[in-house]
Structure formats: structure tokens, C-alpha cells
Amino acid sequence: MEHFTNEVIDTTKLPRFETVALSKLDSNYWKVIGLNILITFLILGIGLGALLFFNPGLKEFWMPLLGLFGLFFGFVILFAALSVKKKAFAFRTHDVIFQSGVIATNTIVIPYNRVQHVALHEGFIARIFGLAKVEIFTAGGSASDIAIPGIALAQAEDIKQLLMGKIQKKL
Incomplete structure (x- = not known):
């Protein structure tokens, strides 16, 4: 009969993912986000303009609506900038780390043997x-567990090959 043990693990001696130097997203990713926001707000602005133009009863509210529109636009830009700045990733020997979040920081660590x-x-x-x-x-x-945006295409292809190699070793 085997002897069963269930030793206590000293959690202070576990490896800390917080000490890993994470890579930031490519600096051009902010341009992608900015253009997406600009296109979205351009479409919304055209819709708001059409609503004000074709509805004479709303003409007296155009200044407050324009102010709210501008305030909302500024908030979205600020939130997006903070979001891009907070996203980072790392690939280690046995796992991948992805960090994101503006209000709360989310860190996902996935071992390669789970991919x-x-x-x-x-x-x-x-x-x-x-x-x-x-x-x-x-x-x-059905959805991805980690989606790392804003990576240079050549680096993204290298990362995909790395992960595919880890999957092949499992099989």
C-alpha cells in the first residue's frame, strides 16, 4: 500500500509572475485604436447631426448634446489610452502571461500544456x-482565453509557431 502525503506548500517560495518583465504592445497599436474610435465617432456624429437637422424640436438642445458628445469622445480616448498602456505579455519556458485592465488589473497565466x-x-x-x-x-x-492585440506581424507569426511547436510536443 502506498503512503499518502499531503504536505503544506510554502506559498512565499513559489515563483512570482509579478517579477517577469512583460513586453508592451507595439507603439503603432495606439494608431489602430485611435482610427477605430475616430471612425466610430464620425459615424455617431453624422447620425447626431442628422437627428438635429431633421428634428426641429431638438434644435435648442444642439449645444448641450454637442458638449456631451465631446465629453464622451474625450472619455473614450482617455480610457482607450490607459487600456493600451496597461496591456502587456510575456512568453516563458512553460507558460504565457497576459496582463490588462484599467480599473482592475487582470493577469492570465496559461501553461503551454493547456493550449x-x-x-x-x-x-x-x-x-x-x-x-x-x-x-x-x-x-x-468557444472564445479565446487570451487575445494579445497590437503585435508586429512578424513577431505574431513567431509566437504562433512557438505555440504550435508546444502543442505538437504534447501530442
Whole structure:
């Protein structure tokens, strides 16, 4: 009969992911986000302008609505800038780390032996700047567990190859 042990683990001696130097997203990623926001607000602005133009009863509210529109635009730009600044990633020997979040910091650590699938996506605007998004999937979900945007295309392809190599070793 085997002797069962269940020793206490000293959690103060565990490796700390917080000490890992994380890589920031490519600096061109902010341009992609900025253009996406600009296009969105341009469409919203045209809609708001049409609403004010074709509805004479709202003409007296155009200044407050324009002010709210501008305030909302500024808030979205600020939030997006903070979000881009907070996103970072690292690939270590046995796992991948992704950190994000503006109000609360979220850190996801996925061991390579849990990775089932890797996808590389290039959006229309991201492609213009030579950027891609790497999505990492584990078992049991239809959405990616980690989606790292704003990576230079060549680096994203290297990351995909690294992860595919780790998946192949498992099989």
C-alpha cells in the first residue's frame, strides 16, 4: 500500500509572475485604436447631426448634446489610452502571461500544456500598420482565453509557431 502525503506548500517560495518583465504592445497599436474610435465617432456624429437637422424640436438642445458628445469622445480616448498602456505579455519556458485592465488589473497565466489552438488575426486597420492579434485557446470554450492585440506581424507569426511547436510536443 502506498503512503499518502499531503504536505503544506510554502506559498512565499513559489515563483512570482509579478517579477517577469512583460513586453508592451507595439507603439503603432495606439494608431489602430485611435482610427477605430475616430471612425466610430464620425459615424455617431453624422447620425447626431442628422437627428438635429431633421428634428426641429431638438434644435435648442444642439449645444448641450454637442458638449456631451465631446465629453464622451474625450472619455473614450482617455480610457482607450490607459487600456493600451496597461496591456502587456510575456512568453516563458512553460507558460504565457497576459496582463490588462484599467480599473482592475487582470493577469492570465496559461501553461503551454493547456493550449489547444492558436489563431492569428489581422484586422483591416491593423494590417495597414503591420500588426496582428494572437489568440490562444484552451479546452472547453468557444472564445479565446487570451487575445494579445497590437503585435508586429512578424513577431505574431513567431509566437504562433512557438505555440504550435508546444502543442505538437504534447501530442
